[in-house]
Amino acid sequence: MKFLLDWLDHRTGYKDLVRHGLYENIPGGARWRYVWGSTLVFCLVVQFLTGFCLWMSYNPSSQTAWESVYYIQYEMTGGWLLRGIHHHAASVMNVLLVLHLMQVVIDGAYRAPREMNFWIGLILMQLVLALSLTGYLLPWDQKGYWATKVATNIAAIVPVVGPAIQKLIIGGSEYGHHTLSRFFALHAGILPASVVAMVTLHLLLFRRHGITARDPKRKPDAYFWPDQVLKDAVACLAVMAAILFLIIRPWLFGGEIGAELGAPADPSEPYSAARPEWYFLFLFEFLKFFPGGTEIWGAIIIPGIVMGIIFLMPIVGNWQLGHRFNIGLLFSLLGGIGLLTYLAIAQDGRDPEYRAAVLSAEHSAKRVKLLAKAPTGIPVSGAVNLLRSDPLTRGPKLFAEHCASCHRFDGHNGEGLASSEEPSASDLKGFASREWLSGLLNPSQIDSPHFLGSTKFKDGKMSRFVKKDVAAYSDEEKEYLKKVVMAVSAEAELKSQRAADQRDASLISDGRKLVADGDISCADCHQFRFADEDATAPDLTGYGSREWLLGFISDPAHGRFYGKRNDRMPSFGKDGILNPVEIGLLADWLRGDWLELEE
Amino acid sequence: MKKASAVLLGGLATAAPVAASLTVFLDPLQRKAAAGGFVKVASVEALPDDGMPRKFSIIADRVDAWNKVPNVPIGAVYLRKSAPDQVEALNVVCPHAGCFVDFSKERKLFGCPCHNSSFALNGSVSDPKSPSPRGLDSLDVEIRNSSEVWVRFQNFVAGHGEKIPVS
Structure with missing residues (x-):
């Protein structure tokens, strides 16, 4: 064995690489506050693994997308768990992104010479959000269909090029096969490839500049392995436990385990329960404040300005006061997002029509799955016809x-x-x-x-x-x-x-x-x-x-x-x-x- | 101790996604081929009296993952009269690597367009240089109601000397 490893090392130098990877110096020793980046990498790996396996059974077209997801979830062994992990890990990633950003901003880890890495991180955040958005449509159920319609219509309000952008995203003027093909190409091809490229840069730069140690350093310096790795492993295990809890949570309350799958998308069937995924609810709520003709402020200009200010944080943070301003801004933004999310949920909770729409959507979803399971099965024209003729x-x-x-x-x-x-x-x-x-x-x-x-x-x-x-x-x-x-x-x-x-x-x-x-x-x-x-x-x-x-x-x-x-x-x-x-x-x-x- | 815990806990964290991915990836191994029942294919009158074969589609219900499709072509057979009241059926698929064999009327032989296996009218390998390990796969035939030709349609694993049904 040793001979083989030495032979390999002689030709690849892998031992140096591993040593370089594991024996990174951490000033002041391992700390819990450094785990967030690692949990994000862990989630990415989980998403790639589960995503590839979902890909092997998924079929992006308007007659087969819902059907193949149904098949994965209800017919294939372990499919509910696979889809559940992929779905909920996406949710959890958004939370971890915010925690990672908070830690970086609070510790001032964006300051020179680490500005580039901060910006790459922000690009990564946008990429992950884009992955969430494109993934939401892929099951082609009513919820994803109508929510994504809203998102792509927002793209169309960009002046001059908006309508062209919208057409390019959805592959024409109408939602259909090409919308799914394009979203899938983005979700499983272009975006993940960009994420890999950006994460590589992010890690290389992180290694170049080293960890931003939090003062005071209470302990002597230590290596990444095994001290920090152990803390990272505990954190990753906790993240996976949270994901698994989210998967079985509905079952604890009498629902169905795994990820939700609504009734198949039907452009002729209204869906008043359409809402974006919870981490986009604040944007959804924010749009309500902009009367007709001014949506561009709520959908593009203001979010764009906010992102712009966040991009400038490393420069503003060079002054002591600027750093405090950044922390204050971050907490205000998070507070605002929290408040808007709460408002959206509270308003829906009070709205009997929304609740009725959710109930009706649940009935349709339950019914179509029963019809799909019946001996007659799903016709080639798609599961949507099971409901249309029921x-x-x-x-x-x-x-x-x-x-x-x-x-x-x-x-x-x-x-x-x-x-x-x-x-x-x-x-x-x-x-x-x-x-x-x-x-x-x-x-x-x-x-x-x-x-x-x-x-x-x-x-x-x-x-x-x-x-x-x-x-x-x-x-x-x-x-x-x-x-x-x-x-x-x-x-x-x-x-x-x-x-x-x-x-x-x-x-x-x-x-x-x-x-x-x-x-x-x-x-x-x-x-x-x-x-x-x-x-x-x-x-x-x-x-x-x-x-x-x-x-x-x-x-x-x-x-x-x-x-x-x-x-x-x-x-x-x-x-x-x-x-x-x-x-x-x-x-x-x-x-x-x-x-x-x-x- | 620290190192062992780190590896153990890291392994635990990845256990669920790896297990879920593997079970779904391996799911096809549990799937079984549809049981081959007898299917009505043609009438005896449709077959030439000179014992030459004629090709027919097999029309049956097909299950394709989530879709159930009634009455669609699921394969094809060559039928021929081997005697005035006897019909033989051969699966059109070459037992070597699964290509669709042609019938040449001039040579009175079945020929595989892929690797040049050739088969006699009764399906046996006719040229010893043929790469096919066995003759064309014969299928069970029943004549019902005096003129209906019913065939038990089955596919067999390619590349073996024996006929092993695809499971």
Whole structure:
């Protein structure tokens, strides 16, 4: 072994190199305050290692980016940990950068002859921030997509060259394949290569000038190895422990471990929960203070001036007073950043709409992962289509947007939000189910706002019939009514009632006869099974079935439904307010018909 | 003592990222090839009576990492009538290094365009100088409903004398 090592040393001189690396003199001995630079190098190495392994399974295109990240996180062994480390190490690096900067400024380590190294450090900080920003988009989830859109639109407000810069960054006018390819080339190629070059320079210059020892020197000088290395190792271990804690933290509170992955990016799906990563929140909040037309001050000029002043710190710091000014400035900036971050978080915390948006985003994210895991898998057109064609996801949104101004769903707007206005049409939760129909036919309920109470049918024929005739029903007639409810409800062929419909087949058959021609004279007004030109009320044939609902939502004023008596409901299909796919999704959702998946 | 602690703690700090990177890197080793079931490929009538082979695509469901794609070409076979009521199937892939072999009607031979292996109509190595370690891979064939040709499509590891299914 020794022979081999000597042979190698003779040809490479590696022993000198190692000696030079390890036996650096540290005036005043090893100290904890010197660990920050080493923890940053440690994080960089971790990011390179985990980044390379993520790269081997990542696919940058708008149909495969989210999908490949999903696959890494949920299908590949250890993928959640790998992505978790990469994601949270990025966060932790930003904190370490600030700590390193603070230590350098407080110790005056930027003073001559170390100005160059201070500036290289600032460039490195910018590079790390750029890595964070580009990495945020790569999973191509809603959060990254909308947050990065904001960031690239800010680039466009730079005078003259802004729009060109924006086009170059996103690879055209629209976000798509090339946006991801370019961000990935920046994130995994150009930026890391620049970081390596800058870190090399940074370390070489650091070695040239030596450590800036903090006075008073309480201990004798020591070498870097092993005293400082031991302290550095402890610090790196603490950093890794913090990263691992961040990864499992959601699990401690009942969430999902690893790094967050939202629903796939969808330019047609609004995302009100879009926020940048927490270390950029202060910039996000800062922008709120600049009214239209003056954003350039908040986004570019003021941050640019601040960075400029920080760049000048080594020169200002040559005077004793200047050094104090620098320390004061640094703490004021950090205080300001802290305050802005707090404001951003506090404001979101108070905003019920933001909280609802976050909840809805979590639902979509959960749902799309279930759909992706289902045996049908992810189509080549991308996971975004799983959500676009999912009634459970789209139904509530369509309902909230188009129906909830009059209707309610279980008392809310479909998405769980209460409405300030009174409902002016029926509550459609469980529409056409036995329970819903029993309520409609209940004399004490029919003219409540839950059913016809807020419509022009409040005192109409149906309402009068229920309140007068049904209210006076004998016990025998009440039994008939139950069968009628079962029969009409069976027309809907609801998934939730499939078992009950099968069980009660003979009662339903009796009920059909009663509907068509019996003591309970539905057919006086409603059409049932046979065409009836005199019918004045909605068709009971296939009542609540998919086909019936498609027709009804498309055109409630059609002769088969309300005809001329239609009360305010728009003809969503006929007038082109909703397309057939959307009407289908709405109908399926109202009927409770979607892919049921176990978690 | 200090030196040992420094190395130990430094090692501990890198343990999680190294372990996570390695497990994800090695994940493909756990992946299994799709089990080859019988696939309907053609009808007996589509095959020439003179025993010459004809090439057909294998259409089946394909799982490609996260995508599941129904009914897409996943490979190809040469089918030929070896007797009036008998059909033979050969995988088109050369067992030497995996190139797609051509069939020459003039020479009545399969030839690999990469390293010049040549194979007889029944798939056996025809020229002893061929680098291929074995003949073309024959596949199980079933005739169903009197005229449907069903093939159990499988790929085999290249470069071996024996047929070892790709796992």
